[in-house]
Amino acid sequence: MSKNNLNKQQKIIECLIFANDGPLPARKIIQIIGQGTEKQIQEQVGVINSKYTKADIPYEIIEVAGGYQMVSKPDYSDWITKLYASRSTSRLTQRALETLAIIAYKQPITKQEMESIRGVNVDGVIRTLIERNLITVTGREKAPGNPLLYGTTKFFLEYFGLNSLEDMPQLKEIDELLKSDEKFLESLDQVSLQQMLPEDLGIASMIKDKTTKKDNSAETEENIHQDKQAADAIQTDENEMTENTDDAS
Template sequence: MDHAFQKQIVEALIFASDVPISAKKIADLEEELDSRKIKKIVEELNSDYQKSKRAFFIVNVAGGFQLNTRKDFTPWLKKLFKGRLRTRLSQASLESLAIITFKQPLSRVEVDAIRGVNSGGVIKNLLERNLVCIAGRSEGPGKPLLYGTTKEFLRYFGINDIADLPKPKEIDEIMGKLDQEEGISESIIETLTETESFEDESNHKDDSAQ
C-alpha cells in the first residue's frame, strides 16, 4: 500500500468518526499503520490543508483526532446552527468544574466547602452533560462518591489532556487556604471559559444535543 493511499485512509477515518478517533484505533483498523506513522500523516494532512487554504484542520483532542473548522468561518457557522448551539455553562457550573478539574477526585462535600454553597444540583447537571463522572468512593466517613472529569470534558473544551490546561501557580496553596479567600482562583474559571468559547466557535460538529 503506497503512502498516498494511507493518507487517504487516515483522512477518511477521521472525517467519518463522530468522536475523536485515537491513533491506536486507526492502527487497529489498518495493520500497516502504527501510531508514529499516523501522527506523521496527520501533520502532512494539516500541511496540505494549510497550503491549499482549506476551511478545516485536524486537532488532537480528548486523546484522539478530530476535524475542526477554522475560526475565520465562525460567523457563517453560527448562522447555520442558529438556535441549535448548546447552552453555555453557568458561572456556578464553571466554578464547580474548575474545582473538580484541578482537585480530582473529590467529593461533593469538598466542592461545597470550597465554593461555600451547596453544589449538588450543579454536579447533577455536570453528570447529565457527561462532563464529570463518578470516579470512586472516598475512604472517609460515609464513603462519599468522588467525582472526576471525563473524555467528553476534554472534547467539550477542545483539549487533549488535563495536563494541557495552564495550571495556576500555587493552586494547592490557594485552595488549601480558602477560609481566607472569597472564592476560587479567577484564573481557573477564565481558563475554562476561554477554552469553552474557542471550542464553541471552532468545532465542526453540531453539539446541540450536548
C-alpha cells in the same frame, strides 16, 4: 513503503477521521489499517494538514481528547455560530462553571470537598454537570461513609478542545481561580482556545464587554497622545511666529 502506498494510507486515515463521530484514537486507526505506530500516524496527520493549509482548506485535523478529529478552522467560527444560532441551548450558570473548574483541577474530589471550597451546596450543580456528560463518578473515597469521587469525562476534553488534562492552564491553587469573575474568565479564554463556544457557556457578553473596555481605553490613550502632539505643534508654530516678528522689528 512506496509513495503510492503512502498516499493511499494518508487518504484512508483522512477518511476514517472524517467518518468518525468523535475523536479517533491513533491505536484504533492502527488496528483498522493493520500497520504503523502512533508516531507514524501523527506524522501522516501532519502531512494531511500541510496539504489543507497549502490548498487553503477551511478545516483541519486536531488532537483532542486523546484522538484525532476534523474541525473547522477558527477563522470561520462566526459563520459556524450563525449556523447553530437557531438551536436553543441551555447555558451553564456561573455556579456550574466554578464547580466544574474545581472538579477539573482537584479531581478526584468529593462533593463535601467541593462545598468546602465554594461554601455552598452543590447537589443541583453536580446533577447538571453529570447530565451534560462533563463529569462522572470515578469511585469512592476510602473514608468514613465512602463518599463518591467525581472527575471530568472524555467529553469534557472534547468540549473544551483539550487533548489531555495536562493542556489546562497550570494554576497553583484553584482558590485563586475563583477570587474574581475576571480571573475566571481569563482562565476560560486560555482553555477554550479552539472549540469552546462562549454562547453555550453564557459568558460571551462578559468577555465582549471586557475586551471592549480594553479597546476603548487604548483608543482614549491614543487620542490623548494625538491631542498632545497637535497642541505641541501649535505651540511651536506660535513661538516661531513670535521670533519672526521680533526679528522683523
